[in-house]
Amino acid sequence: MAADRLTVVGRAVPRLDARDKVTGAARYVSDLALPGLAHARVWRSPVPHARIIETLTERAAAAPGVLAVCAAADLPVKRLYFGPAYRDQPILAHEVIRYAGEPVVAVVADTERHAQAALALVDVRYEELPAATSAEQALAGNASLIHPEIERAGHFRDLSGLRPIPGTNVCQHYAYQRGDLAHALEDADLVVEGVYRYPALSHHALEPHCVVARVDGDGLTVWATTQHPFPVRRELADVFDLPLAAVQVVVPLIGGAFGGKCYTKTEPLAAALAARVRRPVRLALSMEENARTITRHAVSVVIKTAVTRDGTLLARECDVVLDTGAYADIGPRVATKAGYRAPGPYRIPTLRIDAKCVYTNNVPAGAYRGYGVPQVTWAGESQMDVIAERLGLDPLALRLKNLLKRGEEYVAGDTPIDGDLAEGLEQTARAVGWTAPLARGRGRGLACAMKDGGGTHSTSTAIVRINADGSVDVLAGSVEAGQGIRTALAQITAETLGVPFASVVVAAPDTSVTPYDWGTSASRSTTIMGLAVQEAARDAREQVLILAATLLDAEASMLTIRDGAIAHGDRAMTVAEVISGHYGLVGGEVTGVGSFVPGKSSGSLGGATVFWESGMGAAEVDVDRETGAIELLKYISAADVGQAINPRECAAQDEGAAMQGIGPALFEARVNDAGQLVNPGLIDYRVPAFTDLPPTLETVLIENADGPGPFGAKGVGESGTFCVAPAIGSALTQATGVRLTELPMTPERVWRALRDAERGSLPPTLK
Amino acid sequence: MKEIAMTVIVNGDKHDLTVPPHETLIECLRDRLGLLGVKKSCDVQVCGTCTVLLDDRPVSACTVLAFEARGRSVRTIEGLARGDDLHPVQEAFVEHGALQCGFCTPGMIMATVALINENPRPTADEVKHYMRGNICRCTGYKRILEAILDASRRMSGASAGNGR
């Protein structure tokens, strides 16, 4: 639909939750209080690998206010192990401790203070074991198996084909090949090889994980900071051997997620404790505990690219190793996706991809905004610029030459490219002033990347209810984590129904009320839940028009709803009047249902990509050569959103994503010392602050209405993280001649590289 | 252990409380007075999520002890709007899209109020410096900066002095 005929979609309407959030009225899980609420605290392992000898809980159990002290054996559960890919993670450590920070004993007391005091009385005897605290160590020939046996979870269709390597710590091995590698390497005029490293990161959403669980006669209710209420419901149903209908997961607003709240985390523990003490239990993690619960995958990429003299890509080999920590979490899917996305958005006839998801005795790694793309893009796009340098080509021209065009296939059988990547990159280059003269000592870099967006084999269902007064309830399971999905769904509903935006309310996800949704991740909600909501709105609209047709004595096909009313000749009725007129009282409702069911297709991932989420980035930097500090002057980000449902929120998401890319590019990283997380909290883990905002931070939204979502929309929100590091890295190289291959590009690392280059200990990288 | 009897004015309302010395201001505001708009996040004074105004000065409620508010006035996010009328800073945040998940927002707004109170027309660099201790993980700060500059423009146009 042409943008100028849209009345609410495409407008920067204020967020539905803005007022509540600026007045302090917004309620998050951590604000929830229930009568009789008890409080849980967790005793965590101080060592990365150990055999549990015994847990001594009597002293803690006797402490004031304590209701229960539980080790694994004390939990009233039918299944101790959970996980979205493998059921490998125990609710509390069982026989073996596999990472420093792992929950071993839980204390429940009448107040948080009592629980904390009792925690100090818990004693755990253990025998330390050698730990593999890096993927390299875990892959070594003599490494012991962290999980000698693992059980597949069977929760997700795309994870039904898991391929661990038996006898190793590799819990997922993704491999893909096409073309003739030997030939391509022979034909190449230039072959470049490099090793790139991306660190583990902490999500550090400002709201730490919090769960309130209550067990009663009907079953189990859990209020949780989760992006995946329905998968969590399923997991809890398995853990307690309950039917899905007896498990309720409710998610009010959550204070940021970025993937750290994906899948099941602390919900089973809170629920088990609630069952044990027969009172509602609140388990609220601190920020440090959060960092010991989930992390981003640290990734190393060995990448090799073969190219002809004129810059045509012939072949790419990517060996990707991901440190998934002690438990797989969703690591197998991240590894698969990282491998799949490693080649970059280019036309490359020959590929060899190998991705390994490796168990280690580190904190479990899982979903994190970008989902493997930032890590592999750091490697792939840095190497593109190495190629450009070596061939004497402009980095922009090299990319334009090889970028996939609309309609071309990325991988045989998968959805062809649905956007104009070259347009995005050219706009980005223009916005940064790519061809403008550069002040002395400065540098510019650019990069592009894409991911198969929307999730694989996911489904969403929605209900749109038109009440008797014409107001509308949207029941959708999408979680509002700040990305603005509730507002977008309300806009889609209002536009589709033809009712005022102000009349639409979007409910909070509640698995007992809002119908099934796969989850809020993978940039899928605007597109997939949006389509479900749109279909539900259409369903409701058609029903109203049929009722109106009778009341107005007209043909339904001749009627439309505009501004909440239906006009026919000189007569008009509001939607409210139609519904009341039909029911004969001021009551009743019209209920529309819609769903999105994934298409069946083959392709390397076993499912067709819903849309391609592409991102471009360009940076201009100055470098303080004495300290090595990189000063980011300009960063331009481009996101192809198809049709922005709310342009302001799209741009805001992209800016936030870019800042989340700036962090690990320049200073943000977890520091792991032999399995110990040295910087769990914000004093020693630096997240971007106000002073890191560059003088110019701009987002370009590409809108060609060519997405599969409502009104031509695509997903947005992750692509801003993709390109920041390689764009800055290449800008650094242009400014100084040095190239770093490990993130973050801290001042010290830059200084060392400059000093080594000066001393001649590095080969020159610039002709 | 001796508890401390105190009178404190919170958002204009007088409260007579008795608090143990170890109670933090955030515990007092949230758990005793039900002011759930004061959010707890890093708990180590870095993120600014718990920022409240103590006699118009921005402090970390997570680390200031509750008894330190005796005889003083505290202002939280709940005390900004006048009924349905939002404070200009709140309005600016809404208009500029300076919030996403909203968890940092109450603290961010309170710090902004303190900033503009002290420096009615800050430059962008002054804003960045003053607000350095308020972390946002969602927005990337650009729109927050724009909201703050806009609010300061509006407020210096509309009124002089420290009223709000």
Add this chain to the structure above:
Amino acid sequence: MLRPFELSEPTSVAEASELLARHGDAARIYAGGTELILVMKEGLVHYEHLVNVKTIPGLAGVRLDAGTLRLGAATSHRARERDPLVRQHFPAVARMEADVANVRVREVGTLGGNLCFAEPHADPGTLLQVFDATARIEKKGSARTIPLEGLFVGPFETCLEGDELLTEIVVPPLPSRSAAAYLKFGFLERPSVGVAVAVTLDDGHVADARIAVGCVGPVPRRMREAEAELRGKPRTETGAALATAGRIAGRAADAITDLHGSAEYKEHLVGVLLRRAWDQALAAIDGSPRR
């Protein structure tokens, strides 16, 4: 969460000192609490008894006494950041205070608390030493004054006896034709390297050079060997001397490798910041009217 403790609120130094003596290791002075409450919340330490010194009259405040700056130990960073007397007469101090931590810590945290907590990654202790600042230390019945440098014994360790309080920092003015500058390199939340200089010129020569380095090693201290490299030199010929002084100061700082960086890098930064602070100080002298 904080474990319970008793709070005393003395109204005199003598009373405070008595309380400290009585409770021994179980007691600690409590001022702003920005460091102390933090480590108590984290469970790293616990004190059964906190002695609130903010209730002692006269312990906070900024006074200029015949050109000498007298800073009450319980004065907040922000008070010093914003005080007109400090800004006018000791601008480097005001600027340094403006960059400490974040605005909330500055509102509540005190000079005495900062110095006595002796966290190595801090700012005031470094800059104040180039003013030859002294610390007034009192207990019941007596008082002593020591050079500020002597306060710091090790990381989180001062020379204070169990019953002593830091009550005042006295900052003498620099001679005429002098200026001070403080530069720090921040990578994490707390500063990584801090270098302070105070330069006095006399007829185109460096009459006095004072250098202090903090954050890098266990304590902030004066770098007298480095200072000697610069004293007496013509101001236009300090290039080589500054480089040498930087190397000497870097090595003397006892840098440790930690999350902030390697010892080698920190030593290098000492030299860089020294030269830059020096240039800033000279520019300040040149820019100000001849006194």
